[in-house]
Amino acid sequence: MTGAAATAPATPPGPRAKKDRTHYLYLAVxxxxxxxxxxxxxxxxxxxxxxxxxxxFVNLIKMMISPIIFCTIVLxxxxxxxxxxxxxxxxxxxxYFLVMSLVALAIGLVVGNILDPGTGLSVTDxxxxxxxxxxxxxxxxxxxxxxxxxxxxxxxxxxxxxVLQTLLVAxxxxxxxxxxxxxxxxxxxxVEHIQRLVFRVLAMIMWAAPIGAFGAIxxxxxxxxxxxxxxxxxxxxxxxxxxxxxxxxxxxxLLRLVAGVNVxxxxxxxxxxxxxxxxxxxxxxxxxxxxAKMEHLGVAKPVVGITVPTGYSFNLDGTMIYMTMxxxxxxxxxxxxxxxxxxxxxxxxxxxxSKGAAGVSGAGLxxxxxxxxxxxxxxxxxxxxxxxxxxxxxxxxxxxxxAGNAVATVLIGTWTKEIDHDRVAAVLAGRAPFDEKTLLDxxxxxxxxxxGDGAGTDPDAPDQGGGKELAKA
Numbered sequence: 001m002t003g004a005a006a007t008a009p010a011t012p013p014g015p016r017a018k019k020d021r022t023h024y025l026y027l028a029v030x031x032x033x034x035x036x037x038x039x040x041x042x043x044x045x046x047x048x049x050x051x052x053x054x055x056x057f058v059n060l061i062k063m064m065i066s067p068i069i070f071c072t073i074v075l076x077x078x079x080x081x082x083x084x085x086x087x088x089x090x091x092x093x094x095x096y097f098l099v100m101s102l103v104a105l106a107i108g109l110v111v112g113n114i115l116d117p118g119t120g121l122s123v124t125d126x127x128x129x130x131x132x133x134x135x136x137x138x139x140x141x142x143x144x145x146x147x148x149x150x151x152x153x154x155x156x157x158x159x160x161x162x163v164l165q166t167l168l169v170a171x172x173x174x175x176x177x178x179x180x181x182x183x184x185x186x187x188x189x190x191v192e193h194i195q196r197l198v199f200r201v202l203a204m205i206m207w208a209a210p211i212g213a214f215g216a217i218x219x220x221x222x223x224x225x226x227x228x229x230x231x232x233x234x235x236x237x238x239x240x241x242x243x244x245x246x247x248x249x250x251x252x253x254l255l256r257l258v259a260g261v262n263v264x265x266x267x268x269x270x271x272x273x274x275x276x277x278x279x280x281x282x283x284x285x286x287x288x289x290x291x292a293k294m295e296h297l298g299v300a301k302p303v304v305g306i307t308v309p310t311g312y313s314f315n316l317d318g319t320m321i322y323m324t325m326x327x328x329x330x331x332x333x334x335x336x337x338x339x340x341x342x343x344x345x346x347x348x349x350x351x352x353x354s355k356g357a358a359g360v361s362g363a364g365l366x367x368x369x370x371x372x373x374x375x376x377x378x379x380x381x382x383x384x385x386x387x388x389x390x391x392x393x394x395x396x397x398x399x400x401x402x403a404g405n406a407v408a409t410v411l412i413g414t415w416t417k418e419i420d421h422d423r424v425a426a427v428l429a430g431r432a433p434f435d436e437k438t439l440l441d442x443x444x445x446x447x448x449x450x451x452g453d454g455a456g457t458d459p460d461a462p463d464q465g466g467g468k469e470l471a472k473a
Contacts, residue, residue, distance in 0.1 A: 032214035040221025047222025050215040057212020071195035076301030077174025097315040104317040108324030213279030283398035298423030299413040311405035318400025330382035
């Protein structure tokens with residue numbers, strides 16, 4: 001009893017120390033963002049030269065996305081016996097993504113027509129040249145997008161960093177291991193160990209976040225400056241308010257009605273990821289952590305593994321709102337306001353076009369230019385009007401897209417009954433803190449494994465895939 005009592009108090013200090021260290025890390029990120037803004041305003045030329053710091057950090061994060069997606073999906077699908085279960089999750093996810101994209105377009109359409117922010121602006125020759133320059137970086141057409149999902153080789157998806165290619169390879173491997181049954185279990189064990197290694201590497205990379213945040217914010221502030229923001233403040237503020245209303249009213253109400261979860265509690269749980277996105281202007285920088293945190297929250301691995309990576313390409317609520325408001329802004333600024341009959345076909349076209357540029361750096365602006373060139377070429381010259389503030393709007397796009405995918409994961413987990421609501425309540429209440437050092441619940445995993453071995457139920461493990469993964473979460 002004395003030995004047990006002595007060992008019990010010895011374990012808590014470890015997690016507390018880990019929590020304290022990561023707490024200081026994200027305080028450092030906040031300080032770095034403030035310093036970056038100050039440097040950008042005081043020494044804009046020097047600040048622009050700091051851009052590689054932010055780019056390098058985002059590239060480090062992107063380096064980890066493919067292996068994390070692969071491990072998560074293979075482990076999730078490989079542990080589920082019925083393939084129909086995975087197919088149901090994918091079907092529900094795609095249906096939900098389409099509906100929410102249309103809702104986001106509709107909200108942007110209403111707000112854009114009410115604000116009418118582009119009236120009275122003039123388009124200079126320099127602005128026209130800037131707008132035309134964006135066409136070369138435009139989105140791929142639908143056929144190229146679909147063919148691009150297929151990687152050149154089985155491993156090229158990992159080397160090229162294409163999320164959808166990695167998703168396809170992971171799905172194929174997951175279903176193959178599922179069909180192999182017992183013979184595939186050693187491979188699943190190996191993938192599980194690789195996943196732990198990858199998440200540990202990611203946790204190490206996160207310590208470079210303050211440097212990356214400083215460089216990214218300094219470069220953005222230095223390149224745009226204060227003057228570029230003044231003339232376009234109405235569009236920016238209108239866009240921010242629209243995204244805010246969409247997240248807290250539309251997504252918040254849906255989350256409460258379907259899953260019984262408070263959106264403020266969920267977003268607070270993901271607060272560090274939002275800070276990371278805000279400092280890097282990239283939602284991809286938080287993708288690996290979103291996967292880890294959704295599993296920790298209590299959503300089954302198959303749901304997380306399919307919903308999150310797919311949502312990053314197909315559930316772009318913030319981008320949809322941006323496309324709508326930017327199109328209306330440009331048409332008004334060009335002196336050729338569009339009627340409702342012209343607006344709807346253009347926006348539906350942009351809805352499809354945006355899928356082809358998902359994950360591309362500066363995808364919002366490039367897709368807008370490419371879509372306008374294909375559907376309404378006369379408006380392309382006006383794209384140059386929003387180049388100066390696009391990076392600031394990209395932060396709101398990324399934050400909204402991220403929030404939409406987090407909410408979608410909880411909703412789809414609820415609809416497919418692959419979520420542990422007791423676990424969700426415990427995590428959001430702070431009773432089950434997230435392990436910032438490993439990004440995985442190693443101790444919980446080991447406990448589950450011993451329980452399974454002791455019960456002698458290992459041969460039936462695939463039947464319990466969802467339940468076991470929920471326990472691991």
